Amino acid sequence: MHYAILCEDVENSMPLRKSARPAHLARLQALADAGKLLAAGPHPALDTTEPGDAGFTGSLIIAEFDSLEAATAWADSDPYVDAGVFSKITVKPYMLVLP
Numbered sequence: 001m002h003y004a005i006l007c008e009d010v011e012n013s014m015p016l017r018k019s020a021r022p023a024h025l026a027r028l029q030a031l032a033d034a035g036k037l038l039a040a041g042p043h044p045a046l047d048t049t050e051p052g053d054a055g056f057t058g059s060l061i062i063a064e065f066d067s068l069e070a071a072t073a074w075a076d077s078d079p080y081v082d083a084g085v086f087s088k089i090t091v092k093p094y095m096l097v098l099p
Contacts, residue, residue: 002038003071004094005061007086014055020083027078028061036064038096058086062094 010016017024031037040061045054059080065071072091080086 001067002062002064002094002096003068004092005063005071005075006058006090006092007060007075007080008058008088009056009085010087012055013085014053016083016085017056017080020079020085023079031063038062038064068093 028037028040031040040063041059042056043058043060044051045057046052061075063071063074065074068091075081075089075091078086081089
């Protein structure tokens with residue numbers, strides 16, 4: 001089943017994001033290589049694809065896992081968690097309807 005992983009950033013998270021980004025992207029790439037990643041990306045703090053110093057307010061990952069527990073464990077071990085980027089993570093079952 002797919003799960004939506006909704007992450008909220010701490011204030012001024014850009015320096016923390018930058019330091020952990022390579023390891024964060026490597027984990028996402030591993031999910032993609034396994035054919036389990038549906039979508040992933042950050043939420044810009046401004047209504048633009050280039051938010052500059054305003055940075056991001058969080059991230060969304062939609063991926064396939066064996067269970068809610070597995071999705072939660074995966075999310076909790078993200079490098080952004082270790083770096084202190086996220087203030088909150090919510091993991092929910094997700095059902096793809098369209099396209």
